[in-house]
Amino acid sequence: MDLLATLQNILSIGVPFSVALLIAGLGEMFNQRAGVFNLGCEGIMAMGAFLAFLPPFFLKAGPWAAYGNLLGLAAAMGAGALLGLLFALVTVSFKAPQGIAGIGLQMLGWGAAGTLFRHFVGGVTGIEGIPTLPIPGLSKLPFLGPVLFNHSVIAYLAFLLVPASWWLLFKTPWGLKVRAVGTYPRAADTLGIDVRRIRYQALALGGAMAGLAGAYLSLCQAKMFADDMIAGRGFIAVALVYFGRWHPAGILFGALLFSLAQAFQLAVQVLGIKFPYEFAVMLPYVLVIVVLSLARKSRMLGPSALGKPFDREMRI
């Protein structure tokens, strides 16, 4: 196998791996820019993956089969937004500490997805899922074709979400409000911005995106559902936001870095280089810790009110 073919192989596996991390990371970016640290992302993704899987699974042979995937996507994003709002109720209205509340949401989402899955489905079952959509013409390009233009439609959408998120965050009044309530909520409040409302909206958006990320995993990547299929991707997405310095481009870079590392590890195994399988699986998690240790200098660039509940009645 020559080098170029190997590289093409790694890239064309790695790029689709990055999609779920990218969508969830961008959603989490909105949460954190608004000042809320949502660790429940993992649980929302589990719920999204399960709810997206359910309609295509039930409608497999029926007359509505064509709408299964669409229904699944809608259900995943709707449930994600609802779970985001639940988290907003707990952390914004009740002002609960966000870290531990996030772990609670993670357990709730993960447990509910597992319980419902065992009841309605039982065992691991494959679904058709969303087929890949090679872009006519472009997908025939040598090297670039298979790497960039031979993925599912959600993958293209995810990469379009990067500039879209940038525009939403930095070029619209709503984005300015999000950044304001995450940086200095008291000043935002003085200017008449409803801090609670903006945080609720950001959490609903972030939740919907986490749900979509989960849906991508079950509909496009694995084409099935299993209890533990999220495998920490939600937590990695949270870490990516730190790594990417709360900027869409940084998050895109981080997501690609992680998934390429994972694709590289798979390629190494395929090449027959002796390496215990478990250590290969460990790699992305070790990478997160290394990356977080190196990324600390970016702290001052982050939203300064991150993790602090806002109470307009409190004195400073």
Next chain:
Amino acid sequence: MNKATKTAYGAVVVVLAALVAVAVSSLVLVAIGANPLATFKVILTEPLKDLFGITEILVRSVPLILVALGIAISFRSGILNIGAEGQIQLGIISATLVALFLPDLPKALLLPLALVAGALGGALWGGIAGALKARLGVNEILSTVMLNYIAAQLYSFLLRGPLLDPAEITMGSGTPQSMRFPKAAWLDRIIPGTRLHWGLAVALALAFLVWLLLWRTTIGFKMRAAGAEAKAARYAGVKVERYLLVAMLFAGGFAGLAGAIEATGVHRRAIEGISSGYGFSGIVVALFGGLHPAGIVPAAAFFGLLLLGADMTQRAVGVPANMVLVLQGSIILAIVSARMLANNPYLQDRVGRRLERLLRPRRRATEADLAPEAAASDAAPANSATSATPAPASAAAPAETSDAERGS
């Protein structure tokens, strides 16, 4: 509010939170067509039907107590340890290494050595996250979660490779488990014929020691100060970063010990799935027990019941055991919300006044002149008790008192 009413108020809040959690879980139960009442009845009563069930509850409560004690220390010190699951596994690995490589030591030496090794292994794993937090400011939640995944892979690798029981290879069954420990590394059973072991006594003794540590020593005071308000503690000369690390070492050590005790007391070998979520349930137990040893011990017994009961729901009412995760998740969400509401000085004062009015409506009517004094003297201890947030309390108290005066 005086101290007694405050404790009662706190207890009521916890019970209300539990009820909300039950309601949320019932939604999921209704979604899968199960009867919530029947399910909770199975969970809460089925395990209590015989001696075996009761001992099994206690067996489960031992790791829960230990893990929750460690988590309480870390939470009180202002560092959130989510990594107990990984620390348990490191504890099992260390205890297994000691038990299998020093089989000829006498019991009086080998067993304590294995337990200490387990605690050290867990402390090492927790210490990594603590050091990263103290030195580099790495978010401890993310690092401990990642360390959990890493530990799970390490554990799985060791059980399938270097530590795999040679008998499994010759028999060809290939169950990933270690060799059986030598008898000298066994923690004895309290009641022969059941799995209840002396780890329970160790856990209870440690619960008392943790209380001593946190409320009767300087280290404990400094740790709690660092957790309550890092800035103020630093200003008072507490080396906050050092105590974060110390807290994580303790938290990891307790989780590691829980793993070592589970291996030497229950299974007598390292097996796959030994911790089965104790690391996460421990968080719920610690919160449910109010981050205090005296609350953690009964909370652990209660969650031992829940975990055992949840295992029985599949057979009895067809509800998957994952249901317990839903319950735990909603309990966490409900409790953290309720604690914030409970600690809200405005709400506290309002509820306190309501209670007072409810408790002695007649006396107030006849001795109207005494009421303002009573209200004022009750407001004072409430102020000192909520000294962590003095500004709103003191700002609110005069207004509340004058309200009460006007009311009477």
